[in-house]
Amino acid sequence: MSDLPNALKSIVTPVRLEYDHSAGAAATGFLRGLTQKKILGARTGPGEPVLVPPRGADPRTSELAAELVEVSDKGTVVTYSIVRVPSDNIPFELPYVCATVLLDGANLGFFHVLQNCALDEVRIGMRVQAHWAPDDQLTENVSSIRYFEPIDEPDVPFEQIEEYA
Numbered sequence: 001m002s003d004l005p006n007a008l009k010s011i012v013t014p015v016r017l018e019y020d021h022s023a024g025a026a027a028t029g030f031l032r033g034l035t036q037k038k039i040l041g042a043r044t045g046p047g048e049p050v051l052v053p054p055r056g057a058d059p060r061t062s063e064l065a066a067e068l069v070e071v072s073d074k075g076t077v078v079t080y081s082i083v084r085v086p087s088d089n090i091p092f093e094l095p096y097v098c099a100t101v102l103l104d105g106a107n108l109g110f111f112h113v114l115q116n117c118a119l120d121e122v123r124i125g126m127r128v129q130a131h132w133a134p135d136d137q138l139t140e141n142v143s144s145i146r147y148f149e150p151i152d153e154p155d156v157p158f159e160q161i162e163e164y165a
Contacts, residue, residue: 026056031140049107071105073130127153
C-alpha cells in the first residue's frame with residue numbers, strides 16, 4: 001500500500017476527553033473545610049502522620065485514615081519551582097513560584113502557588129501563610145486559597161524539614 005503515490009500517511013485531529021470525578025469521602029471533608037477557611041487532613045489514629053489533603057488511606061500502610069485533623073494555614077517551603085511557561089488555566093503572571101508547603105501539623109507537603117515574594121528571595125525553610133479568597137468567594141475548591149505568601153517568622157532549619165524536601 002505504501003507504494004501508492006497518494007497514500008494517506010497520517011492525519012491530525014483534535015481530541016477532547018471530559019471526566020466527571022467524584023471527590024470521595026476523604027476529599028469531601030477537606031473541600032468542605034476550605035469553605036470555612038480550614039485546612040483538614042486525615043490520619044489513621046493519634047500520633048500517626050497527618051495527610052493533607054486526605055487520601056482516605058495511609059499510603060505507607062494502606063490503613064483507613066478516617067480521623068480528620070485541622071492543620072494550620074501556616075507552613076514551611078520544603079521545595080519550589082519557578083514556572084516560566086504559560087498555562088491557560090493558571091491566572092498568575094509569569095514567572096511565578098509553585099511551592100510544596102509543609103503545613104504546621106501536617107506530615108505531607110501541600111502544593112500551591114507562592115506570591116508576594118521576589119523570585120530571588122524564595123528559599124527552602126521560608127515561612128508562609130495561606131492568602132484566602134474573600135468570604136463570599138469561598139468554595140469547595142482549592143482556589144479558596146488564592147496563594148501562599150511569606151510571613152515574618154524565622155526560617156526553619158533544613159535539618160528539621162529535610163525528610164519532606
